[in-house]
Amino acid sequence: MILYISAGSPFARMIRVLARDRGLSLRETEVPLRDPASPLLAHSPSGRVPVLLDGEDAIAEVPLILAHLGWLPPDPAGVARLGRALALTDGIAVWNRDLRRPPEERSPSFQALERMRAGRVLDALDAADYGAFTPEGVALACALSYCDRRHTVFRWREGRDKLAAWYDAATARPAFAETLPPISGI
Ligand SMILES: N[C@@H](CCC(=O)N[C@@H](CS)C(=O)NCC(=O)O)C(=O)O
Numbered sequence: 029m030i031l032y033i034s035a036g037s038p039f040a041r042m043i044r045v046l047a048r049d050r051g052l053s054l055r056e057t058e059v060p061l062r063d064p065a066s067p068l069l070a071h072s073p074s075g076r077v078p079v080l081l082d083g084e085d086a087i088a089e090v091p092l093i094l095a096h097l098g099w100l101p102p103d104p105a106g107v108a109r110l111g112r113a114l115a116l117t118d119g120i121a122v123w124n125r126d127l128r129r130p131p132e133e134r135s136p137s138f139q140a141l142e143r144m145r146a147g148r149v150l151d152a153l154d155a156a157d158y159g160a161f162t163p164e165g166v167a168l169a170c171a172l173s174y175c176d177r178r179h180t181v182f183r184w185r186e187g188r189d190k191l192a193a194w195y196d197a198a199t200a201r202p203a204f205a206e207t208l209p210p211i212s213g214i
Contacts, residue, residue, distance in 0.1 A: 030055045030081040032068045036209045038117050038174035039090050040078035045166045046099060048203035054080075090114060094163055106164055109157060113167035116149045120171060124179045127214050146182060155194035160201075169198045178212040 031047070031054040033040035047054050059068040059077065071086035072079045080087045080096065087096050091114065094100050101107050123142035126134050158165040172195050175182045185192045 030057050032057050032059050032072070032077050032079040032081065034058060034061055034077045036174075036178055036212065037077050038121070038170040038209070041170045041173075041207050041209065042090055042163070042167050043078050043080070043093055044207045045170065045203040046094075046097075046163060048206065049161055049166075049201075050099070052097070090167075099163055101163055105157075106162060109153070109162075109164035110167055112149055112153060113158075113164050113171060116146060117167065117171040117174070119145045119149070120174060120179055120182065123182075124214060127179075127181065143182065146184070150184060150188060150191060153191075155191045158194070158198075160198035165198055169195060169204065173199060173204070174209060177209045179214055181214060 031040070031043060033044065033056050035058060043054075044056060046052075057067075059066050061075065061077070066075060068077070068079060069075055071081055072088050074088060076088060078088070078090065078093060080093045082096065087093050091100070091110075094110075101110055119142045123139055123146070126138055126142075153168075155168070158168050160166075160169070172184060172191075175184050
């Protein structure tokens with residue numbers, strides 16, 4: 029199976045980390061985003077990553093890829109935790125996208141809303157519930173790591189020592205080291 033990725037994508041990284049943890053060999057293929065010549069578009073017209081190509085079927089969206097691989101959490105509480113981690117990532121991604129626009133197109137009120145949302149999600153969770161090898165734990169760690177490397181305007185560690193300790197322990201393994209996103213300068 030081929031996994032289309034972008035090196036900076038926290039969503040793609042969730043699948044990449046879990047595949048390493050679980051010994052599933054995927055052919056990771058990096059594709060450019062927002063490029064009309066991207067080879068991904070022939071399989072998936074939305075052009076978003078990750079996409080898992082299984083035979084002729086191109087499966088987009090992290091939860092659907094997890095479902096296809098049989099990796100969704102087995103219990104409703106785990107599914108709920110995964111939903112929170114994905115919503116956190118989604119909010120941070122759109123906040124980050126706003127910061128990449130030309131200054132005159134940015135929206136400080138939109139950014140403030142997403143900052144509040146991200147803080148609220150983190151403050152409502154207990155990291156101890158997020159097993160480091162579970163999909164929800166991996167999703168949470170990928171979101172936080174994205175902030176460290178590509179969205180430093182959100183200083184999520186401040187006032188969250190317990191979460192920071194959880195993150196340091198949860199990401200101390202080759203699956204994370206091998207998928208480190210490049211630093212973006214934001
Ligand atoms: N809900 C999607 C989110 C995927 C997503 O937003 N991926 C970003 C990269 S992190 C992307 O491909 N963006 C395309 C673009 O910026 O044009 C999922 O679960 O996979």
